Amino acid sequence: MAKRAGMEVAMAVAEAVGQCNIDMAAVYPITPQSHIAEHLSELIADGKVDAEFVTVESEHSAMSAVIGASGTGARVYTATSSQGLMLMHELLPIASAMRLPIVMGIANRAVSGPLNILNDHSDIMPQRDSGWISIFVENGQEAIDLSIQAFKIAEHKDVLLPVCINIDGFQLTHMVEPVEFPEQELVDKFLPPREPYATLHPGKPVTMGAFAMSDYYPEMMKAKNEAIKNSKKTILAVWEEWAKIFGRAYKPVETYKAEGAEILLLTMGSMGETAEVAIDELRAQGKSVGLVKLRLWRPFPFEELKEAVKEAKKLIVIDRAVSFGGPGGPVFSEIKSALYHEEARPMICNYIIGLGGRDVAVTDFTGMITRVLREDSKKIADTCEFWGVRER
Amino acid sequence: MTKKKGPDTWQEITTGCVVFQPGSASEYHTGSWRAQRPVWNNQKCIKCGICYIFCPEGCIQQSEDGFFQANMDYCKGCGICAHECWPRAIAMTEEG
Numbered sequence: 001m002a003k004r005a006g007m008e009v010a011m012a013v014a015e016a017v018g019q020c021n022i023d024m025a026a027v028y029p030i031t032p033q034s035h036i037a038e039h040l041s042e043l044i045a046d047g048k049v050d051a052e053f054v055t056v057e058s059e060h061s062a063m064s065a066v067i068g069a070s071g072t073g074a075r076v077y078t079a080t081s082s083q084g085l086m087l088m089h090e091l092l093p094i095a096s097a098m099r100l101p102i103v104m105g106i107a108n109r110a111v112s113g114p115l116n117i118l119n120d121h122s123d124i125m126p127q128r129d130s131g132w133i134s135i136f137v138e139n140g141q142e143a144i145d146l147s148i149q150a151f152k153i154a155e156h157k158d159v160l161l162p163v164c165i166n167i168d169g170f171q172l173t174h175m176v177e178p179v180e181f182p183e184q185e186l187v188d189k190f191l192p193p194r195e196p197y198a199t200l201h202p203g204k205p206v207t208m209g210a211f212a213m214s215d216y217y218p219e220m221m222k223a224k225n226e227a228i229k230n231s232k233k234t235i236l237a238v239w240e241e242w243a244k245i246f247g248r249a250y251k252p253v254e255t256y257k258a259e260g261a262e263i264l265l266l267t268m269g270s271m272g273e274t275a276e277v278a279i280d281e282l283r284a285q286g287k288s289v290g291l292v293k294l295r296l297w298r299p300f301p302f303e304e305l306k307e308a309v310k311e312a313k314k315l316i317v318i319d320r321a322v323s324f325g326g327p328g329g330p331v332f333s334e335i336k337s338a339l340y341h342e343e344a345r346p347m348i349c350n351y352i353i354g355l356g357g358r359d360v361a362v363t364d365f366t367g368m369i370t371r372v373l374r375e376d377s378k379k380i381a382d383t384c385e386f387w388g389v390r391e392r
Numbered sequence: 393m394t395k396k397k398g399p400d401t402w403q404e405i406t407t408g409c410v411v412f413q414p415g416s417a418s419e420y421h422t423g424s425w426r427a428q429r430p431v432w433n434n435q436k437c438i439k440c441g442i443c444y445i446f447c448p449e450g451c452i453q454q455s456e457d458g459f460f461q462a463n464m465d466y467c468k469g470c471g472i473c474a475h476e477c478w479p480r481a482i483a484m485t486e487e488g
């Protein structure tokens with residue numbers, strides 16, 4: 001029987017990872033990821049999970065350790081947040097170029113400075129181009145499910161790439177939520193032992209992370225790009241299998257009351273649940289509004305996104321990070337460029353919200369939508385606003 | 393650059409660029425990078441072996457007479473041997 005529990009989401013993530021028959025974990029604790037590190041090390045120390053927990057002195061070492069362990073063919077896990085992720089940055093493209101399956105939980109948190117420990121997406125956005133599959137979750141159950149699915153996706157012979165699961169720090173990691181842990185027997189069936197493509201073994205020497213200059217480097221980059229683009233097929237297949245076994249369906253782009261809506265709101269991560277309430281309120285007032293939630297950040301789901309927004313007149317893209325001196329938020333610029341060649345495309349505007357853990361309320365979303373409903377399309381198209389920032 | 397025996401197109405590159413053939417780095421002739429070559433003056437050489445130890449390519453070998461010489465297939469001309477040799481028995485000369 002699937003086990004139901006009321007549990008803090010960070011601990012639930014550690015429990016879920018513990019169900020995945022991991023061989024090794026190297027996790028350096030950092031707020032708000034710490035409870036993943038603590039609980040996973042506890043599970044291993046208590047003998048409940050048969051794996052090696054490597055204690056390291058930094059996130060750079062944590063990522064280095066899982067890269068090495070993955071090279072030996074082990075199933076590996078790490079988790080981090082904010083500055084820790086920034087410290088890992090150097091190694092992220094190496095892990096993906098070496099096509100090493102690694103699963104990483106990210107408790108998304110604002111990056112310094114100023115020093116801040118609360119949630120936003122400014123840690124993951126600078127990692128966008130590192131060649132990692134990047135997925136966002138909205139609640140505790142999704143955090144559990146995706147953490148398990150991530151191993152299957154990462155290790156699949158048609159993928160062989162590292163995967164990060166974005167879990168909003170505090171807003172999700174520190175919430176106690178009702179969750180359901182899938183039955184161990186079913187997880188074992190869903191996630192058989194890893195079959196590595198190549199391993200580091202003295203009996204059969206191979207070179208991993210070989211040197212390549214201008215004569216091979218461009219071909220390697222093209223191969224890596226094709227690999228991550230191609231991974232979407234496997235991600236979809238894994239989600240289909242998951243839905244069949246466990247009854248919970250996942251899509252690259254989720255929608256909520258979006259069909260036929262004139263105005264769409266687009267969010268990522270835990271904001272989605274708050275936004276749903278806003279949509280319900282406005283729908284009750286007879287407003288034609290809906291919600292689109294971007295789950296799959298890399299590979300970017302172009303077809304699914306176009307399909308989801310094609311009938312809308314106006315699209316409000318919410319960002320929880322800033323691209324300084326750029327076109328607004330990173331999600332905004334991606335959505336805008338994805339739709340550039342579409343004949344029928346909505347007017348797009350951008351609100352940046354929830355930076356450094358600033359509360360995101362239902363009234364924020366209803367306020368944005370109400371304003372966009374009022375204004376004419378031309379005017380909104382220029383909007384890229386830090387929503388709710390105090391001004392003189 | 394040395395002629396390659398490796399893959400041509402991006403499709404032929406192994407996943408993660410894993411090299412399954414051990415010792416294949418020896419096929420890469422770093423000697424093609426060289427702009428200067430080390431020339432030994434054995435009259436000054438005291439056979440201390442410092443050049444042999446410091447060469448980053450590991451391409452310096454000791455001959456039967458106890459003197460040292462570099463394998464020009466791999467000597468990249470970095471000049472470290474000449475810099476470290478304190479009797480100044482190695483001179484870096486321009487490649488023609």
Ligand code: SF4
Pocket residue numbers: 429430446447448449450451452462466467468469470471472473474
């Ligand atoms: S020049 Fe550099 S590579 Fe060549 S023999 Fe001297 S130390 Fe070795």
Ligand code: SF4
Pocket residue numbers: 432436437438439440441442443444460476477478479480481482
């Ligand atoms: S370092 Fe100079 S003296 Fe010593 S063995 Fe090499 S060439 Fe001879």
